[in-house]
Amino acid sequence: MRKGWTALLALVLSLALCTGALADVTFVYEGYMGYQGEETTIRLSSDGKDAGKPLQLRDQEGCVLIETTVISGKGKWNVSFVIPEGTPGIMMSVYVDGAEEADDTVLLAAETRPGYSITRVDRDDKKIAITFDAANSASKTSEILDVLDKYGAKCTFFVIGRYIVNNPELVQEIEARGHELGGHSWDHKEMPSLTNEEIIKDFARISAEFEKVLGHDVVLYRPPSGYSSQRDRAIGRALGQEVIKWTIDSRDGFSDTTLNTVIKRVQNNAKSGDIILMHVYGKHTIAALETLLPWYIEQEYEFVTVSELLLEGDTYIDTDGVQHLAAETAP
Numbered sequence: 001m002r003k004g005w006t007a008l009l010a011l012v013l014s015l016a017l018c019t020g021a022l023a024d025v026t027f028v029y030e031g032y033m034g035y036q037g038e039e040t041t042i043r044l045s046s047d048g049k050d051a052g053k054p055l056q057l058r059d060q061e062g063c064v065l066i067e068t069t070v071i072s073g074k075g076k077w078n079v080s081f082v083i084p085e086g087t088p089g090i091m092m093s094v095y096v097d098g099a100e101e102a103d104d105t106v107l108l109a110a111e112t113r114p115g116y117s118i119t120r121v122d123r124d125d126k127k128i129a130i131t132f133d134a135a136n137s138a139s140k141t142s143e144i145l146d147v148l149d150k151y152g153a154k155c156t157f158f159v160i161g162r163y164i165v166n167n168p169e170l171v172q173e174i175e176a177r178g179h180e181l182g183g184h185s186w187d188h189k190e191m192p193s194l195t196n197e198e199i200i201k202d203f204a205r206i207s208a209e210f211e212k213v214l215g216h217d218v219v220l221y222r223p224p225s226g227y228s229s230q231r232d233r234a235i236g237r238a239l240g241q242e243v244i245k246w247t248i249d250s251r252d253g254f255s256d257t258t259l260n261t262v263i264k265r266v267q268n269n270a271k272s273g274d275i276i277l278m279h280v281y282g283k284h285t286i287a288a289l290e291t292l293l294p295w296y297i298e299q300e301y302e303f304v305t306v307s308e309l310l311l312e313g314d315t316y317i318d319t320d321g322v323q324h325l326a327a328e329t330a331p
Helices: 005-015 141-151 161-166 168-176 196-214 230-238 259-267 285-298
Strands: 025-027 031-035 039-046 054-058 064-069 075-082 089-096 106-111 127-134 156-159 180-183 275-279 315-317 322-325
Touching (some): 025 089, 031 039, 141 168, 161 196, 180 196, 259 285, 275 285
Parallel strands (some): 031 106, 127 156, 156 180
Antiparallel strands (some): 025 039, 039 075, 054 064, 054 089, 315 322
């Protein structure tokens, strides 16, 4: 996973606070999204002072993405270039006549076409990941941690930003007990309804809170309500966060679901490599765990975090959201 993106995100967000442009050429938007190996379009703005001068877009390592010239006169214009393959995200800067402009760095989120969220992992070594979504209330989190400790299970908690703000010590305890935390947006707004700028700011806020409370950034992201678009997946991955959904929804978060239904939905379906969705506030969560954990352990299954479940090395995600090790001829 990529590191150091929190500082870069802060830089991106600071651009929005600039009241007066110090540079002749700037990006119109704070972030852009495109597809690896395909042409994408970036919109620039100029006050006309450097009209006709050579212009370059470069990534954070100084590689030139495109060379053109500044338009004549004041205005906005589009430049297009092919995003390098294998580049999930870069910071772009504008250079005019060889000099870097003052307030001109933005995030370019690049995704494969099409890009899928991970719903399960192709493995047969009897490993399963139970995950818990957490909103504002800590609810039954402490009880859940005690049950997990009882059976030696390690899990992943996807928390929203407000949950971290309201329960910083509990968040630290989750990690201290050997579990993993992932991001679940700042306040559970569904990402497809947001603009690129709003999505970037959402990731920045929760990343900053993770840094503040845990001292490190987040590497997993679960879309609120499971609703995701190509844009939030691309932005999340550009910031080093893999996009995780689930294989089986236990429905423990539904008030009209019975305990038996929750248990059977998991027992009858969950197998090696699966990701199970539960919630910290579920009516039957504790009782279901008390049945499911020993039942799977008896069959020699191991409960691991999502990061431990994911495959390492060169992988791909198929149309069903299953992560595989890359083959010579992946689909």
